[in-house]
Amino acid sequence: MNTGHQHGRSGDRRGFDRRRFLTRAALGGATVVGASALGGLDAEAAFAEPMPSLDPAIARSTFAEGRISRVNGSVLEVKGSYGEQHLVQLTNATSVWKLRPTTADAIKPGDGLYARGVDMPDGTIAADAVWVNIVNILCTIRGIAKDRLHLSHGRHAVVGHLHAAHTTASYLGGAQTADLSRLRIGQSAQILGAWRPEDDGIDVARVTAGH
Amino acid sequence: MACGSTSLWAGESTWFCCGSAWGPCGSAGTGACGTCQSSRAQAAWPNASQACFDITRPDLCGENIPRRGCGSVMNVRHQCSGATVCVTISDCGPRTKSFCGEATCCNGACRTNRVIDLTPAAFSAIGNLDSGMLPVYIYE
Numbered sequence: 001m002n003t004g005h006q007h008g009r010s011g012d013r014r015g016f017d018r019r020r021f022l023t024r025a026a027l028g029g030a031t032v033v034g035a036s037a038l039g040g041l042d043a044e045a046a047f048a049e050p051m052p053s054l055d056p057a058i059a060r061s062t063f064a065e066g067r068i069s070r071v072n073g074s075v076l077e078v079k080g081s082y083g084e085q086h087l088v089q090l091t092n093a094t095s096v097w098k099l100r101p102t103t104a105d106a107i108k109p110g111d112g113l114y115a116r117g118v119d120m121p122d123g124t125i126a127a128d129a130v131w132v133n134i135v136n137i138l139c140t141i142r143g144i145a146k147d148r149l150h151l152s153h154g155r156h157a158v159v160g161h162l163h164a165a166h167t168t169a170s171y172l173g174g175a176q177t178a179d180l181s182r183l184r185i186g187q188s189a190q191i192l193g194a195w196r197p198e199d200d201g202i203d204v205a206r207v208t209a210g211h
Numbered sequence: 212m213a214c215g216s217t218s219l220w221a222g223e224s225t226w227f228c229c230g231s232a233w234g235p236c237g238s239a240g241t242g243a244c245g246t247c248q249s250s251r252a253q254a255a256w257p258n259a260s261q262a263c264f265d266i267t268r269p270d271l272c273g274e275n276i277p278r279r280g281c282g283s284v285m286n287v288r289h290q291c292s293g294a295t296v297c298v299t300i301s302d303c304g305p306r307t308k309s310f311c312g313e314a315t316c317c318n319g320a321c322r323t324n325r326v327i328d329l330t331p332a333a334f335s336a337i338g339n340l341d342s343g344m345l346p347v348y349i350y351e
Binding site: 061063066067080081095114116129131133134135136154155156158172188192197200202205206210 | 331
């Protein structure tokens with residue numbers, strides 16, 4: 001059986017209480033400064049520097065998903081996919097991802113969203129991180145062009161738009177590379193990217209090629 | 212049923228969407244168990260049933276993963292941070308056979324092969340969605 005040995009809790013905790021910092025930032029009405037307040041967000045950095053556990057005094061984080069109906073200052077009004085409503089408060093500690101680590105300026109009404117944060121007394125969610133339009137879907141590569149991949153996802157055709165500055169590939173877990181030349185028609189591929197509400201395509205951040 | 216602490220497996224975790232959703236996830240459906248929702252702490256297991264196993268085939272990657280059906284609960288723990296989430300099996304996946312040999316690492320230690328798929332709610336409780344994959348230990 002491929003079970004691994006247990007590790008103790010990481011001693012790599014950062015020198016501050018992430019949750020308390022976040023809560024204070026929200027209560028203080030801090031301005032939004034973007035994605036990097038709590039450190040690097042790209043996959044390489046995420047693996048190299050694992051996220052510390054959230055404040056153990058708070059048993060669980062809060063999660064919200066849905067589409068953004070309105071951006072009201074630093075509050076995102078979100079309509080959940082099951083009809084629920086969320087008010088997501090961005091703070092100067094909130095990381096924002098939309099194809100890449102970015103700032104709140106990139107968030108638009110109509111975008112899809114996943115948010116992680118903490119419940120506030122006023123009913124809002126103070127967001128630790130928001131991922132805008134992020135998708136991570138298993139596809140089959142049906143066609144390859146210079147600037148796009150033609151993909152099938154289940155029974156649906158999807159166009160994956162390639163961006164020289166942002167799209168990387170990983171071949172069976174190898175290091176990320178800008179070299180997409182090893183992609184092949186018929187290959188299984190995990191596509192991590194940002195959904196485009198305007199045309200239902202995907203801006204591709206990373207292609208993980210399989211067999 | 213409560214999440215336990217008996218070691219069950221280890222490997223890579225990816226994430227997937229299910230249930231009512233936006234974008235390409237809108238066509239994902241509620242999964243093999245009929246209960247899957249992206250906003251719940253749920254997971255897909257590659258041996259949730261024989262029909263599921265026939266699709267995912269983790270054995271082709273050397274992973275003789277035991278059967279755990281719909282409604283089973285597991286603790287999934289980030290290999291390095293120790294962050295843990297308790298999930299309920301609600302779908303079949305990931306398609307392990309398509310990524311045999313793939314490894315995900317942290318702090319110089321790697322886990323090989325995709326062995327569990329988490330919903331966005333579950334995955335984000337122990338890591339960042341933009342990382343796409345995490346090395347995890349699984350307990351029941």
